[in-house]
Amino acid sequence: MTPPAEPAQPDQPAQTAQYRRVHRLSPVLQVWTTLLALLAILVFNFAAPLWRWLGDENYSARQLLWPIAAVVVALVVVVGVSQLWWSKTGFRVGAEEIEHKRGVLHNQVRTARYDRIQAVDIVEPLAPRLFGLAAVRIEVAGGVNAAVNIAYLPREEAEELRGEILARIATKGPNAPMAEEAAEELALDGLASEGSEARVSASAGAPRKNYLVPPIPIGRSMVATVFQFSTIATVAASLVPLLTDLTLAAIVPILVGFVPLIWRTIDQSWRFNASFDGEVFKLRYGLANRRRQAVPHERIHAVQLKQPLLWRPFGWWTVSITSAGFGAEASAATGTAKLLPVGTYEEAVAVVGAVGPLSADALTDLSRADYASPRRARWVSPLDWKSQTATVRDGVALTSFGRLTRRYQMVKAPHIQELSYEQGPLERRLGLASVRFDLVPGLVKMTARDLDDADARALLEALRARRLPPMHPSESPHLRG
Incomplete structure (x- = not known):
């Protein structure tokens, strides 16, 4: 009697999944600006001599064979190298992570676990968009260079890959709500792209999109x-x-x-x-x-x-x-x-x-600031000194500066990585000091500028008492806070 076959393991299909290819034009499209620059150099350097050569009475058609042969060889080399690069590039969606490999001489394999993915974006640069292609960029917790970029795929395939990744994230923590909402948005986009009848029926059965920021004119x-x-x-x-x-x-x-x-x-x-x-x-x-x-x-x-x-x-x-x-x-x-x-x-x-946790009115209300630059700070910041403030309120640190260009900044105190007390020679003589807030790398840079020395030390002590949150399992130590 033949024994019953063992049931297939749930992870087996993902483990045996084959690498999927990106589009054949991907190698060229990733360096198209460089190729365009080289083409421009060739045109500017050889176009004028070529026209003078063609105008010569002793011109012979055979003399064009070498330039034409050089161009043909260059094209063959570019196509050959790009296809070799393409053959070594691929990705596959596994049970626990998505894997991306590339490299001819130097092989590189990058993985992104579903429980560490922060966002899955569709990116359509100009040149790939002309060919109907798009990239799928996967942002991963762990650093500013931790993203996995799968480029390029046909637009429909890119959307399907994004939906597939979001479906995987929805079954893993901790970003399941993000994946579910994004998957719903993806489904609505699919309906809207099927035609006018689908758009009408979708709009009739679904509520109108509620914008936080309507499309900017x-x-x-x-x-x-x-x-x-x-x-x-x-x-x-x-x-x-x-x-x-x-x-x-x-x-x-x-x-x-x-x-x-x-x-x-x-x-x-x-x-x-x-x-x-x-x-x-x-x-x-x-x-x-x-x-x-x-x-x-x-x-x-x-x-x-x-x-x-x-x-x-x-x-x-x-x-x-x-x-x-x-x-x-x-x-x-x-x-x-x-x-x-x-x-x-x-x-x-x-x-x-x-964004929170405080409102914009609370952020811009300088009348309630705990610390402000004294009048003598005008020797250091003649334009801004009246606008430079710092406040600690409800576990949130606020700073402001700038009289010409106004800036109001806010950060939860636990998110401050380090604190730096800064005092230059002129500030020391005037009895001033600044406190710099070291945050994770980003666009917002915060400093409580040109405070009275006693106020700067008081602010420093107040923020030193902050309690750091427990480290998220998906974060690396240097992103703690």
Whole structure:
């Protein structure tokens, strides 16, 4: 009698899952800017000599064979190397983690456990989007470089992979609510993309989306970009060669420094909108690089409410955050650290209130500040000294500074990693000191500036008594707090 077959183990399919490939164009699309730069160099260096050569009476068609052969060989090399790179790149979705491998000479395998994933974003840079491709970026707790980037897949496959990962997260802790909400949003997006009839039926059966930040008008994004320091400095520098004997080369460093900032303002505020379900902030934005980004509320450590000088006539503000594991806006890959790139004060109040723990009115109420810069601080900060304050209230540390560009900042005291007492020679002579709050890497930098020395020491002692929260199982030690 044949014994009954043993039941299959639940993890067996995941363990034997084969690696899945990214799109064949992925290697080229990841370095397309470099290839474009090389092409531009070739055109500028060889186009003029080629035309002169073709105009020569002694020109022979055979003389073009070597340049054509060189171009063909270069194309063959590029295609061959890219396909070799493609053959060594893949990913697979396992029972406990998702795995991504790449590398020809140096093999690299990165994994992301489902209980450590903080967000799963869809990223659509300009060049891949022209081919209908997108990347799936998986943010993992543990550091600013811990993300796993699967690039590139057909848009539909990227959406399916995101849904598959979210389904896995929903069965694991601690971010199951984030996964469930994101999966519902993904399902609604799928209905909306099936056609007008599906959109009508979906809208009839589902409540209208409740925006925390409604889509930012394109006109506001453009005007806000014009009225910022980097834009004005770039325009002023561009006029220098016209008004002086300097050449264009003199302004290249300025253009290199400021043009990316100008473009980032446009790209990251273009049709920006945000919603909040109590667990996760869901952001959508992007002109060239479209992105759907999820920011878990529990990972936000600090928030900043800022109003640049040139935005005051319009009443516009920006709200930035520092989120554990995301880092600063060092590149487009990390996403935005702004929950409101440019918005009205009412929108800023709503965003700050959603982040908490204090409201925007409490954040900007300097009349209740515990510590403020004394009058003698005007020798150190002649413009800002009246706006520099620090407060500890209900376990929250608040700071403010800036008279031209106003900044109001807030962090829960347990999220402060370290405290630094700072006093330079001039501050020592004036009896002043500053207290710097060391936070996880991010956009918000907090310092209680130019306080009376006794007040600075009192603030330091008050914050030293803070109690650090227990370490989250998914956090590394250096992210504690």
